[in-house]
Amino acid sequence: MIDLIHVTKRFGAATAVDDISLSVARGELCVLVGTSGCGKSTTLRMINRLIEHSEGEIHIEGQQIRAFRQETLRRRMGYAIQSTGLFPHWTVARNIGLVPRLLKWPAAKIQARVEELMALLGLAMEEFAGKYPHQLSGGQAQRVGVARALAADPDILLMDEPFGALDPITRESLQEELRELQARLHKTIVFVTHDMDEALRLADHLVVMHQGRIVQQGRPLELLREPADGFVESLLGGEDRGLKEAALLPVSQRMLPLGPRRLARERIGQQASLREALSVMLWRHSERLTVVDDDDMPVGELSLRRLVGARSDD
Amino acid sequence: MIEWRRWAVPLGWLALLLAATLGMGQLDGLFRWIEADSRQVIYARADFLTLLGRHLLVVSVAAVLAILVGVGAAIAATRAWGRDFLPLVSQLASIGQTFPPVAVLALAVPVLGFGTLPIIVALFLYGLLPIVRNTLAGLEGIDPGVMEAARGMGMSGGQILHQVELPLAAPVILAGIRTSVTINIATAAIGATVGASNLGDPIISGIVNGNTAYVVQGALMIGLLAISVDSLFSRLPLTGSR
Structure with a gap:
């Protein structure tokens, strides 16, 4: 869907992005992660030509992005940024309807689309449609920003640290919402962040960048298990890697069928992560948990030995 | 009701201005007290309504020109293709204001002759700076995130x-x-020295003939006009003020 082929960007003598190649498959959520100044934002902004690449080729669905007019290209891609960039003199509804208006949709269709998106992002129409951006909280403004990016139903969504300025609780709930949205909409998303937890939580495809180059890319678990070098390892949290990996694995993957023993008192949902299971064990001073399904029916059990991945359970 | 109240203050000043324009003749007694020795105490070479009209005309023409050129130049200098001219534009506008209008008049009269034209040129140059400076500040002051989103949205x-x-x-x-218009309402008075008849006439004539009453009448009219216009501006609805 999106292909970067030996792409380089120079600003004068400085090389911001150095010969990177990257493919993002349709429906995939690709996260570019790295420290400040590693070129991840530059890479993102080259895709919608806010920055023109110096060398190499960038393709969208097999076509060079330079074959499109800039405006046409950008209207095909949603774009959400950290500062939201909502127009302060426009209402929420008008902000969301921006790209459909640029594409000259009929008014009734725009109205219907705005209502649909506000419902999708959990913004009550009566409450928010007429509000101005300065009347919104950070989380609400970012929801509006995402709704605006989705307005013309683009296949591609570019997100530049969209949740970076939010408090941790709002950030986590928006990450969760993005995952749910993505499960329903199957957009091709390129997401930039410097927050490794966010990257691991969201990514199908994780790309670690450092000094303008891609140091490693692959599925989050692959990177956790086999970091290419010390930099990737430290970015992944060094000693914390075990917990980060545990956060990516569901309880259902390690649980054993219910045995003859009495059910353990403490319970954990089968969709919960191993990290949460470990936390429950630590908190309750318990070495065994009963795994339950969504209806709270026991379906298996999880022991500490099993959780930490020891070969067999005795 | 609320709409009416919004305009009450400017309308009050306008009413006062109109009353002064039409009723100056009735104040004969007051001005005779200021200027007891003169035979005539109310300026009468032209009626105040005509002078007010000419004053407004000169200031308006200069303002329209300054807005067109000033806002236009500031927009051009903030486009990607005009960035190189940004320092030049702001310098030129600064020079326009440091150049005294009287000097502009002195230079313009030999070229443009006596009358209304030189004072329009002087006011135009003098009024350019506040407009250019504020337009630049307004455009440059927009949240970069908003500009980035606008471009990124296509x-x-x-x-x-x-x-x-x-x-x-x-x-x-x-x-x-x-700011530009209010300053120029006052500055326009010097046009009277080069034969542009306006509310500066009573003042110049009063100075030349030693008639304080004339000076007071001209100053009063100009002051009221400036306050009225300023007050009108302050009540303009602004879409972008949020």
């Missing part, structure tokens, strides 16, 4: 200018126009 340069930049910069631009 708005064209013209769409960004009309739908985003100008509405958001409008309050600052209007403040510049307000």
Whole structure:
């Protein structure tokens, strides 16, 4: 869907992005992660030509992005940024309807689309449609920003640290919402962040960048298990890697069928992560948990030995 | 009701201005007290309504020109293709204001002759700076995130200018126009020295003939006009003021 082929960007003598190649498959959520100044934002902004690449080729669905007019290209891609960039003199509804208006949709269709998106992002129409951006909280403004990016139903969504300025609780709930949205909409998303937890939580495809180059890319678990070098390892949290990996694995993957023993008192949902299971064990001073399904029916059990991945359970 | 109240203050000043224009003749007694020795105490070479009309005309023409050129130049200097001219534009506007209007008149009269034209040129140059400076400040002051989003969403340069930049910069631009016009209402009086008849006439004539009453009448009219216009500007609805 999106292909970067030996792409380089120079600003004068400085090389911001150095010969990177990257493919993002349709429906995939690709996260570019790295420290400040590693070129991840530059890479993102080259895709919608806010920055023109110096060398190499960038393709969208097999076509060079330079074959499109800039405006046409950008209207095909949603774009959400950290500062939201909502127009302060426009209402929420008008902000969301921006790209459909640029594409000259009929008014009734725009109205219907705005209502649909506000419902999708959990913004009550009566409450928010007429509000101005300065009347919104950070989380609400970012929801509006995402709704605006989705307005013309683009296949591609570019997100530049969209949740970076939010408090941790709002950030986590928006990450969760993005995952749910993505499960329903199957957009091709390129997401930039410097927050490794966010990257691991969201990514199908994780790309670690450092000094303008891609140091490693692959599925989050692959990177956790086999970091290419010390930099990737430290970015992944060094000693914390075990917990980060545990956060990516569901309880259902390690649980054993219910045995003859009495059910353990403490319970954990089968969709919960191993990290949460470990936390429950630590908190309750318990070495065994009963795994339950969504209806709270026991379906298996999880022991500490099993959780930490020891070969067999005795 | 609320709409009416919004305009009450400017309307009050306008009423006072109108009363002074039409009723100056009735104040004969008052001005005779200021200027007891003169035979005539109310300026009568032209009626005040005509002088007011000419004054307004000169200031308006200069203002329209200054707005067109000033806002236009500031917009051009903030486009990608005009960035190189940004320092030049702001310097030229500064020079326009440091150049005293009297000097402009002195230089313009030999070229343009006596009358209204030289004073329009002088006021235009003098009024340019506040407009250019504020338009630049307004456009440059827009949140970079808003500009980035506007471009990233696929708005064209013209769409960004009309739908985003100008509405958001409008309050600052209007403040510049307000300063420019108010200053020029006062400055226009010197036009009387080169034969542009306006509310400066009574003042110049009063100075020449030693008639304080004339000076007071001209100054009163100009003051009321400036306050009325300033007050009108302060009540203008601003879409971008949020």
